Amino acid sequence: MDIKTYIESGILELYVAGRLSENENQEIYNLLQQHPELLQEVLEIEAAVVKLTAAVSPHAVNFNSIKGKLGASETKVVDLKPKQTNWISYTGWAASILLAAGLLWTLNQNTDLEQQLQTVETDNIYLETQIEDAKTDLAATKNLLNVIRDKDIIAVPLGGQGDYASSFAKVYWNKADNTIYLDAEGLPNAPDGKVWQVWSLTLNPLTPTSLGTIDDFNTDENKIFTIANANESQAFGVTLEPEGGSATPTMEQLYTLGVVSATP
Incomplete structure (x- = not known):
């Protein structure tokens, strides 16, 4: 239309x-x-x-003004019937x-x-x-x-270190699929510009290997993270590092550390 x-x-x-x-x-x-x-x-x-x-x-008609404009000295008013509405x-x-x-x-x-x-x-x-x-x-x-x-899982408690004695975490290591599950409920939210970084350690000599940073730590509700680990780890640690992570752990910011005490 x-x-x-x-x-x-x-x-x-x-x-x-x-x-x-x-x-x-x-x-x-x-x-x-x-x-x-x-x-x-x-x-x-x-x-x-x-x-x-x-x-x-x-009612809008001004009769006097019309009479004045006509200039008539005498005006005969004719009674007009209004038109029927x-x-x-x-x-x-x-x-x-x-x-x-x-x-x-x-x-x-x-x-x-x-x-x-x-x-x-x-x-x-x-x-x-x-x-x-x-x-x-x-x-x-x-x-x-x-x-x-699982009966073959390796549980590794990570205790608080130094000034961070109240911190804690726990690693569940499944060597069969080279995966660890980090329960980090005992760690505080990372401050602005910082991230938590997870480390696999061999003790003799002491050699740290980064397992990556936890970038979504603050927004994750469960605080349980799945992390790949193909290393022959003898210990695990968590440090607070600048965004993007560090090549080596900042020992002054080592919050938790735990040694693998036994394997299944």
Whole structure:
């Protein structure tokens, strides 16, 4: 439908004036529900009619000013009967105004309903995501429990060192798949610009090998991290290092250390 051509046809003005048949009125009513542009045009026509009606009201005529402009010394006043008001047209305008207001209210209600439905749909998606995340976390937890309860796993407690005696951690080492699981619940969040770095150590001679940094430590809720370790480790340690890690451990920032006491 060409909205512009339809508006320019003048049929909306006839609709506002109440000059159309019942079928034509119903057809335009249906179009107003479908096309907000047409509804807006009807509202503008009605506003113009209201202004025009006020402008031509008999109360707006200043008879004395007209008499003065004519310069007549004597003016015969002819009693003119006012034209009969076309109440049918006015009734049509009023009905159109009420109809347009009703349509506008209906459109607003439909918009509010759509927004509410979108909110409910968003909430449902979020809830489904939360459920899936919970299922994933539960599966991961069960898997981790199975790993640390394996009879061949090597548990290595890491005790606090020096000024950090209150710190602690624990390593679960699965030599079968060259993996360690670091439970770092006993470490504080890394300060800005710092990261925790994990080390595998051989003791004679003392040789540290970096197992990498834990960049997401502060945001991880469980504080359990899976780390690859193919080394013949004799001890494990955790130090606080600058972002990006260090080539060798900063001994002054050695928070926890534990020696592998036995193997299965």
